[in-house]
Amino acid sequence: MKPFDYFSPKTLNEACSLLRNSGEGARILAGGTDVLVELRKPSAHLPKSIIDISRIAALKGITESGDSIIIGALTTHDEVHRSELIAKYAPLLRSAVSMIGSPQIRNRGTIGGNIMNAAACADTVPPLMTLNARLKLNSSLGEREIALTDFFVKPYVTIAHPDEILSEIHFHKLSLALRSSFVKLGRRNALSIARLSVAVVLKVGGKGIIEEARIVPGAAFPIWQRVREAEVVLVGQKLSRDIFVEAGKKVSEIMISYTGRRWSTEYKEPVIAVLVRRALEQCIDKEKKA
Amino acid sequence: MKTIAIKVTINKKQQQLVIKPNLTLLDLLREELGLTGTKCGCEIGECGACTVLLNGQAVNSCLVLAPQVDGQEIVTVEGLAVGNLLTPLQDSFLDHDAVHCGFCTPGMLMSAQGLLDHSLDPTESDVRTAISGNLCRCSGYQQIVDAIKDTKVSVNDTNKARIHTEKRT
Numbered sequence: 001m002k003p004f005d006y007f008s009p010k011t012l013n014e015a016c017s018l019l020r021n022s023g024e025g026a027r028i029l030a031g032g033t034d035v036l037v038e039l040r041k042p043s044a045h046l047p048k049s050i051i052d053i054s055r056i057a058a059l060k061g062i063t064e065s066g067d068s069i070i071i072g073a074l075t076t077h078d079e080v081h082r083s084e085l086i087a088k089y090a091p092l093l094r095s096a097v098s099m100i101g102s103p104q105i106r107n108r109g110t111i112g113g114n115i116m117n118a119a120a121c122a123d124t125v126p127p128l129m130t131l132n133a134r135l136k137l138n139s140s141l142g143e144r145e146i147a148l149t150d151f152f153v154k155p156y157v158t159i160a161h162p163d164e165i166l167s168e169i170h171f172h173k174l175s176l177a178l179r180s181s182f183v184k185l186g187r188r189n190a191l192s193i194a195r196l197s198v199a200v201v202l203k204v205g206g207k208g209i210i211e212e213a214r215i216v217p218g219a220a221f222p223i224w225q226r227v228r229e230a231e232v233v234l235v236g237q238k239l240s241r242d243i244f245v246e247a248g249k250k251v252s253e254i255m256i257s258y259t260g261r262r263w264s265t266e267y268k269e270p271v272i273a274v275l276v277r278r279a280l281e282q283c284i285d286k287e288k289k290a
Numbered sequence: 291m292k293t294i295a296i297k298v299t300i301n302k303k304q305q306q307l308v309i310k311p312n313l314t315l316l317d318l319l320r321e322e323l324g325l326t327g328t329k330c331g332c333e334i335g336e337c338g339a340c341t342v343l344l345n346g347q348a349v350n351s352c353l354v355l356a357p358q359v360d361g362q363e364i365v366t367v368e369g370l371a372v373g374n375l376l377t378p379l380q381d382s383f384l385d386h387d388a389v390h391c392g393f394c395t396p397g398m399l400m401s402a403q404g405l406l407d408h409s410l411d412p413t414e415s416d417v418r419t420a421i422s423g424n425l426c427r428c429s430g431y432q433q434i435v436d437a438i439k440d441t442k443v444s445v446n447d448t449n450k451a452r453i454h455t456e457k458r459t
Contacts, residue, residue, distance in 0.1 A: 003291035006311030006357050029355060036314065036353040037334045050311065054358055078347070102423020103401065105335055107347040108354065 001039050005049040012167060015053050016140040020163045022049045028165060030054055030074055033101065033109040034117045059112070059167055062086060070170040073112025077124075078103075080111055089173035092180035092199055093127040099184050100124075112166045115148075120155040125224050126199035126216040127182050131171040137164040152223040178203050179283035183275050184218070196220055196272050198251075200279040208239045215247070215279075220255045220272055227251050230276070244280040248273035296360035300325070301369030315354040316340045319366060327367040327396050331425075338424030341397035342366045348404035350423070367396035370403065379403055379441045386437035390428035397424045402438045414439060 009015040019026055025048035029035050032054075039046065053059065059074040062083045069089055071080065077097040080086055086094050100106055100114070100123050114124045115135070125148070133148045137160055148169075151158050160166065174180060184197040197218035203211045213234040215227045230250035237243045252273040256265060293308050300323070309318060316333070319325040319342070328351060331339030335350040342351045343365040370377045379402055382388075389395050398421055405412055405420035412420070417438045426434065 001312040001314070003310070003312050005291060006294055006355075008357065008360070029358075032353050032355055032358065033335055033350075036355060039312075040333060050355070052355065052358060101335070102338065103404075103420055104338060104341055104348050104350045104423045105353075107344075108349050 002046045004039075004047055006052065007049065008052040008055050010055055010057075012053075012056055012058060012138055012165065013140075015051055015056060015165055016138055016163070018051050019165065020140045022051065024162050025049060026051055026162075028053055028116070030113045031076060031108040031110040033105050034113060034119075053165065064089075064173070067172050068170050069173055070168055071111055072168055073115075073166045074110050075112075077101075077106040077109050077111065077114075080124075081106065090127070090131055090171070090180075091174070092130065092182040092201070093124065095182040096123045096127045096184070096197075096199070099182075099186075111169060115151075115169065116158065116160065116166050118152055118156050118158050120223075121193045121195075121197075121219045123182075123184065123197065123218065125152075126197055126218040127180075128169065128171065129216040129224050129226065130180065130199045130201045130214040131174060133169050133171040135166055136168045136170070137161075138167045139164045143167070149225065154223060174201065175203075178212075181279045181282035183279045183282065185271065185275060196268060196275055198272070198275045198279040200276070200283055202234075202280065202283045204239060204284075210234045210237055210239060210243075213247075215251060215276060217251060217255065217272060217276070220251075220268065221258050227254050229254050234280075239284060241277075241281075244277045245273070247280065248276035251276045294357045294360075296357060298359045298361070299363040301365055309356050311355070311357050313356040315342070315344075315349075315351040315356050315359055315364070318356040318359075319351060319364075325366050325368055329393055329396055331393070331397075335423075336425070337394075338397040338401060338421075339394055341400040341424065343400055343404055343407075346404065346407060348401045348420075348423075365400070365403075367399055370399060377403070379406060379438070382437040382441040383434070386433045386440065388430060388433040388437035390426070390430045394424055394426040394428075398426070398434055402434075402441070405438070406441060412439070 007018050027047035029050050029052040059072040061072050062085050063070050064085055077100045080097045111124050114122045129148050135146050137144055178201055180201045182199045185195050199216045201214040205211045213231040215230050230247045233247045233250050252269050294311050295308050297306050319328050329339035331337035333352045335353045340351040341348050345363055401421050401424050417435050
């Protein structure tokens with residue numbers, strides 16, 4: 001590992017001023033599950049300083065405030081997984097974090113790091129996007145809020161300025177009338193990078209009519225987005241396998257309109273359609289049990 | 291690059307160390323402190339050979355920057371047995387021939403210990419999840435799973451542990 005200067009601020013303000021003074025040669029370290037891997041790579045862009053924010057207590061934990069859930073950026077995947085608030089109000093996020101990496105990774109990796117690293121396979125992003133999550137970014141100049149849908153530019157690139165730190169993620173509690181699910185396909189169960197994933201939120205009315213649908217695939221589009229074209233296929237329709245299949249095909253079609261046909265398309269085209277159908281079916285299976 | 295002074299408790303012993311910041315916890319344990327029971331495998335958090343307990347939780351020591359453990363508590367595989375007295379988990383590994391080439395064993399033990407510290411009666415599924423971040427290239431998983439599952443039986447059975455220890459010594 002190349003040498004660097006190491007700082008461990010205890011407060012967000014301190015971290016922000018350190019980051020501002022260090023310029024672009026600084027790298028924020030949280031859980032380290034991505035940063036430590038990068039630090040060992042032979043690369044011309046290795047950081048001159050590491051700002052370890054892992055001791056900033058204010059950025060940890062999950063709280064509720066009225067109708068909202070607030071997750072501190074330093075909350076680990078394991079903490080999200082064990083949270084009763086998340087189990088109750090964002091169950092699909094709970095499923096997503098349970099599939100990240102391995103127990104060791106989930107004990108260290110943070111939800112903030114997963115978002116800021118912005119890998120196309122980041123498992124927390126599709127569920128958070130279906131929850132209409134918003135991010136709070138802090139810098140020595142102040143703070144701002146941004147919708148998660150507006151945050152990503154392309155894989156590994158976000159609109160966050162180099163002097164900004166993600167401090168919290170918040171979203172409205174998923175009403176108990178809404179059903180949700182997350183499915184992920186990897187090459188194996190543990191330690192797998194998502195080849196494709198889908199997060200779905202569904203609201204079903206009294207007569208089995210779909211009143212609302214939100215669909216966000218992972219690792220499918222150049223950047224994450226709601227697939228509104230597929231959502232409208234569902235809304236107003238009666239629940240049925242056929243309509244789920246149709247929505248899946250629509251997601252597949254829209255995906256290809258963005259990515260074009262490439263080496264992986266032959267695989268991803270049918271698979272994403274099936275994953276969307278499965279995710280929708282999982283929402284309904286849960287409803288039957290409930 | 292400035293050195294950093296840290297205080298860390300390793301295997302119940304508090305230590306004050308002055309370290310370079312560009313060390314991983316794995317480097318610190320193996321290269322600086324000579325605790326070579328923790329193995330260095332992939333160094334990207336995939337194989338689990340370097341697993342240690344950090345504040346009671348299993349972590350990949352290759353993905354923890356050494357200065358991050360300031361004020362924290364670490365248990366490595368060397369911290370399990372007390373003298374010649376192996377832990378019930380270690381005994382169970384021997385009973386089940388759960389050690390093949392042995393390279394994954396320290397990491398497997400630490401992941402399993404992390405599980406057993408939090409749940410006395412884990413299911414097979416809990417056990418398999420707990421070691422899902424540990425690779426065994428001899429593919430001796432079944433014996434490892436059996437060893438961990440059977441440990442719960444012997445947690446309170448100190449006699450069994452003692453007899454096995456005596457047999458070996």
